[in-house]
Amino acid sequence: MTATVIGGTPQMVPGRAGRALAELGDRVVMCGIYDEAGSLIYDDLSRNDTHEVRELIGLVRRRPGPVLELAAGTGRLTMPLLAAGKDVTALELERSMLDLLRARLQQAPGRLRERCTTVEGDMTSFALDRRFGAVVLGTTSISLLDEEGRTALYGTVRDHLAPGGAFLLSTTYPTSGSTQDEIRIDMLGASGRLYHLHEHWSPRTGTRTVTLHAAELSEGPVHVCTSTVAAIPADLLEDELVSAGFRVNARHTLRTGGDRHESVLLEAEVETR
Numbered sequence: 001m002t003a004t005v006i007g008g009t010p011q012m013v014p015g016r017a018g019r020a021l022a023e024l025g026d027r028v029v030m031c032g033i034y035d036e037a038g039s040l041i042y043d044d045l046s047r048n049d050t051h052e053v054r055e056l057i058g059l060v061r062r063r064p065g066p067v068l069e070l071a072a073g074t075g076r077l078t079m080p081l082l083a084a085g086k087d088v089t090a091l092e093l094e095r096s097m098l099d100l101l102r103a104r105l106q107q108a109p110g111r112l113r114e115r116c117t118t119v120e121g122d123m124t125s126f127a128l129d130r131r132f133g134a135v136v137l138g139t140t141s142i143s144l145l146d147e148e149g150r151t152a153l154y155g156t157v158r159d160h161l162a163p164g165g166a167f168l169l170s171t172t173y174p175t176s177g178s179t180q181d182e183i184r185i186d187m188l189g190a191s192g193r194l195y196h197l198h199e200h201w202s203p204r205t206g207t208r209t210v211t212l213h214a215a216e217l218s219e220g221p222v223h224v225c226t227s228t229v230a231a232i233p234a235d236l237l238e239d240e241l242v243s244a245g246f247r248v249n250a251r252h253t254l255r256t257g258g259d260r261h262e263s264v265l266l267e268a269e270v271e272t273r
């Protein structure tokens, strides 16, 4: 297991969640959301998460040809894309996430499995010998990249889109005027296990920290997965896309279950002059 034990104080977790976890002392085992320990929790939770799926599938259906899904994780979006009849190439950086996706495909009906190709790779630097009708980057995964990474990503996406193909990417960010904000959501995993998901937004640093752990804390080690990423406004992404040679055709609003944050799906195409 690659989790890091950090002597009891979960310094990486801000706010009330960090203070509550600190009280657990050396029972806390910190891990990354996508590493060997974290990926199991992520996968359990993501199986019940339908955020953006309906909107994404509706847009992908309008585009002929195969789909390239970047940062595919354990298949939260891959499986609905396959169920919609698409040929999907699912690219993912982390071996632990990819292993879970491959295991999930093994259990899927052959008519889905045979239309999926999995690739271990970095979305900012890869070369596949084919072009796609749609390139999908969902789940606000653009937030995992800094400005240099995003510039490189726009290049790899351009190189893999067929003429008339769409780049579909989502982002979540606080609405203007939001103050520091922390919420806890109780979520049931597909296994039936209950988890706490803490979201901490910091307008000062423009970041969002997501922390996950099992709700049951009465005894034994507690695996706590956390990740801090930038919250990138859609306006900034649209400007970057235009500078990178894309035309943004539409901004689709996604449901967030509240009014403190906006979540949108951008639909872009390579600009042809």
Ligand SMILES: C[S@@+](CC[C@H](N)C(=O)[O-])C[C@H]1O[C@@H](n2cnc3c(N)ncnc32)[C@H](O)[C@@H]1O
Binding pocket: 034, 046, 070, 071, 072, 073, 074, 075, 076, 077, 091, 092, 093, 094, 097, 121, 122, 123, 124, 138, 139, 140, 141, 144
């Ligand atoms: C928020 S998760 C989304 C996973 C999946 N799309 C979903 O909806 O559950 C982000 C994923 O991006 C992967 N990732 C991070 N950096 C990456 C990179 N440079 N290239 C490809 N995948 C990356 C992570 O390992 C993780 O699986």
